[in-house]
């Protein structure tokens with residue numbers, strides 16, 4: 001059964017207690033222990049670098065041409081930490097509380113408290129590495145607000161926070177590579193876990209340039225392979241983000257936790273046509289200054305600037321006066337969908353709402369006048385001064401918007417719509433970040449931990465780096481201390497040969513189908529089913545239909561997919577085929593999970609469970625648990641529950657009104 | 658924005674692998690929406706090629722947001738194509754006219770051999786970083802983040818240099834295939850903040866030595882790199898690198 005391994009003691013003392021009592025590995029033994037790190041985004045790069053520094057022998061893998069390109073690079077808005085530099089009442093407890101509440105009481109208290117505790121170390125570490133966070137004129141660090149909180153605790157580097165944090169972790173990693181502590185395998189894809197007896201002991205990876213399969217041994221294996229939002233085809237994730245590593249682990253016995261918990265981000269650039277390959281996020285930080293509205297009149301086709309103030313509905317400010325435009329993402333997304341479905345949407349597709357900066361621009365313009373002591377000045381000059389301020393804050397986002405849409409957001413309000421963004425679900429892990437398979441760990445977005453049913457903005461970067469820099473170096477040692485007598489297992493061991501053969505057979509099977517439809521076309525169809533039936537709103541009937549549609553899609557895929565080229569060469573279509581095949585299976589499990597969870601919480605909105613004013617209705621008496629799914633066979637899973645016990649926080653109705 | 662449909666001719670580089678010689682292939686495309694991104698236009702083309710039983714064109718890409726630095730196409734004689742400070746993935750078909758012929762090649766540089774079609778090997782950039790593009794601080798060593806104030810103007814300039822995405826367009830644009838803009842951006846990022854100060858000298862010397870070893874050419878200050886850099890990394894960084902390098906050379910103990 002599930003052993004969560006939560007340390008004894010008061011919540012606020014658990015991590016300290018754990019660190020003081022966990023087993024250690026002495027430096028001489030560390031040199032003989034090999035650790036495989038799959039994925040070098042924020043979670044993987046920080047883990048690989050830190051473990052290399054400690055003296056372990058690390059092998060790290062990524063499918064891009066360099067670790068610097070992981071999806072983490074695209075994070076825009078910022079990273080949270082309970083530094084309380086703004087003296088506005090923040091504390092470790094408040095960050096912990098906000099995260100638990102933001103997750104709609106479906107996260108594990110002990111993990112979240114640890115996350116809040118180490119958040120402050122992350123900022124120190126990153127600054128020491130040279131991460132150029134935004135600063136005030138006095139030279140100290142600047143902060144901004146994100147959704148779901150009432151303090152300013154978000155650290156940022158313009159709209160490129162993920163880039164700067166990843167470059168910091170990447171540089172630390174490259175330093176360890178140069179020192180010989182880490183060996184990097186880029187353009188490699190992990191395709192299976194090798195189990196020797198009941199422990200994870202290595203991986204099978206494919207060299208994406210030559211197509212050759214490779215065997216790699218490790219005393220422990222860490223999966224840091226990111227989220228699976230691309231199961232919806234269209235999402236804000238990078239094109240290559242996929243579930244394959246986690247899915248292979250799932251099939252080797254790792255439980256999948258809360259697979260249906262998906263985050264739909266409220267502010268993304270709307271779909272422009274059938275050619276659409278991905279969706280682009282407009283950072284949540286924009287909601288600091290932008291106001292969201294739709295016309296009060298249905299199907300109003302006037303231009304935004306021709307709609308007078310009195311005929312605009314600032315629906316978030318109207319419905320949620322306490323948090324206004326800064327309500328959490330799930331709440332803001334549903335509210336946008338509600339308005340568009342009711343016929344108030346804007347733009348040609350009518351599937352969009354306005355994000356308007358006019359007022360902020362004028363406000364900033366006036367402040368500049370004050371600063372500069374100007375007296376007689378025209379309205380257009382005020383506007384220009386304001387534009388300069390907004391440019392400094394969000395320039396790269398505004399430019400991106402203009403390149404994609406062709407509209408100038410300094411002059412006309414942005415059009416935005418919700419899009420799939422993040423997956424709270426993932427491989428189940430215990431307090432030590434170990435999956436239900438011994439010696440197999442999971443870090444970052446790939447695990448289910450910390451965010452419950454809804455993640456607050458700027459908390460994913462925090463979690464990835466907490467896991468990699470500050471948690472795994474302790475917890476993996478606690479396991480490896482008992483492994484110092486395990487000498488390296490030869491990759492000629494039958495377990496390696498068997499696993500490699502299975503991987504190879506599957507690749508050959510894919511290539512032999514020689515059907516008529518492209519991999520992409522299957523991915524698009526899967527995405528459509530998922531978005532319509534397992535997206536922002538779900539119901540039992542739709543989910544049942546989705547399951548049978550996905551099962552049929554799977555059959556069709558394995559009979560009719562066409563993969564050009566051959567195995568032993570660079571073949572992006574073949575790489576994609578393996579990933580889409582896994583997404584199809586995952587899609588089915590997500591729908592099953594959504595169907596089983598008969599309540600609404602966070603991003604999981606079951607239409608049957610809502611209040612009269614359209615808010616989520618949790619069923620705490622029945623569903624206060626993490627849904628863990630154990631793979632039993634084709635289309636077969638068993639549900640294993642981790643009951644959630646709230647010792648510190650009292651779950652209440654989550655209200656932002 | 659108003660949506661139009663255009664027709665195009667594409668001349669694209671095809672090359673099986675690093676051992677074989679490549680050549681151009683021509684494709685006609687009709688009904689290309691001007692709202693598509695340049696890479697979405699390639700998606701549509703590849704879908705068509707697969708339907709026709711042909712091999713699609715391989716190209717590098719991931720974020721499609723102009724930040725990962727993975728996309729790398731040399732479009733009509735210019736890395737990343739015609740738009741100022743824009744990566745290939747952010748370029749949209751609005752930039753082209755009906756009936757136009759577009760020529761697409763991989764980055765061309767000895768240090769960046771072609772792997773397949775439009776994909777090149779940019780690992781030399783990683784090795785340059787390995788040579789010194791970091792601050793030697795282990796996890797857990799850090800002091801409080803606000804214990805060392807950094808002048809805002811310096812922090813901002815450091816950030817501007819750190820915005821480099823490592824795409825290699827600067828190398829592709831340079832007639833000498835020099836990597837000076839890339840190296841100078843990293844040296845500047847770390848030289849302008851106090852945390853980077855202790856390793857300033859060795860960093861500049863070691864990174865330049867590695868750059869030479871990788872087979873990048875010399876910098877003759879033509880400015881072609883700055884003109885195509887999608888992140889607006891300026892030539893001032895190269896001037897700073899030269900200064901850092903000279904100073905380090907003069908003062909390093911032998």
Ligand SMILES: Cc1cc2nc3c(=O)[nH]c(=O)nc-3n(C[C@H](O)[C@H](O)[C@H](O)COP(=O)(O)OP(=O)(O)OC[C@H]3O[C@@H](n4cnc5c(N)ncnc54)[C@H](O)[C@@H]3O)c2cc1C
Nearest residue numbers: 039040041042043063072077078190226444445458460461
């Ligand atoms: C547009 C956007 C903006 C965001 N902004 C923010 C923000 O402002 N603040 C915030 O906190 N969060 C933000 N997020 C979320 C956050 O960026 C991610 O959750 C986080 O970066 C994930 O990091 P990771 O290390 O877990 O995974 P990733 O960065 O996705 O890295 C995954 C790694 O695994 C590798 N990999 C995957 N599969 C395999 C395999 N089979 N074999 C080998 N390697 C493999 C990849 O190569 C890669 O190196 C944003 C997300 C998006 C999409």
Ligand code: SF4
Nearest residue numbers: 821822824825827886
């Ligand atoms: S300096 Fe500019 S062109 Fe060169 S790698 Fe960096 S971002 Fe690309």
Ligand code: FES
Nearest residue numbers: 719721726728746
């Ligand atoms: S695909 Fe990431 S920069 Fe173009």
